Amino acid sequence: MKRDPLRPGQESVWDYPRPPRVEHTAERVTIELDGVTIADTSDVVRVLETSHPPVYYLPRSAFAPGMLQPASGQSYCEFKGIAGYLSIGSSARAAWCYPTPAPGYETLADRIAIYPGSMDRCTVDGETVRAQDGDYYGGWITEKIAGPFKGAAGTMGW
Secondary structure, eight states, rough: OOOOOOOOOOOGGGOOOOOOEEEEOOOEEEEEEEEEEEEEEEEEEEETTTTOOOOOEOOHHHHOTEEEEEEEEEETTTTTEEEEEEEEEEEEEEEEOSSEEEETOGTTEEEEEEEESSSSSSEEEEEEOOOOOSSSOOOOOOEEEEOOOOOBBBOOTT
């Protein structure tokens, strides 16, 4: 694996920590689905983990009542704990959350992470996000982030 060169103003996912860091950001995030803006907020935290684009977590209150529906399945993160899944509108299992996050990740309680590839459009400060490759991770790729990124075929062993 060879790091992508950094351009001015970029950060490399290879400088992100492990275990992951949770940080508040002042960035404005919007999410569109079925031609409607379903979330628009600057109350956002992002999780930064080595080799992964940031994952943005929005407060549950940023979504209209009834928009988020429980979905089947769970997964386990060695750092954050047990995640549950959510469907959003017409998009099944499009989001996840940590209802009872592990110590050190309490900030994620009552916040929702979205798979950007399951939405019509996600933006960060007006820039349209590209989804992280693969169907397991939910990173948000913008021009501010340099890779390469885990998730594509052949990267699982990184």
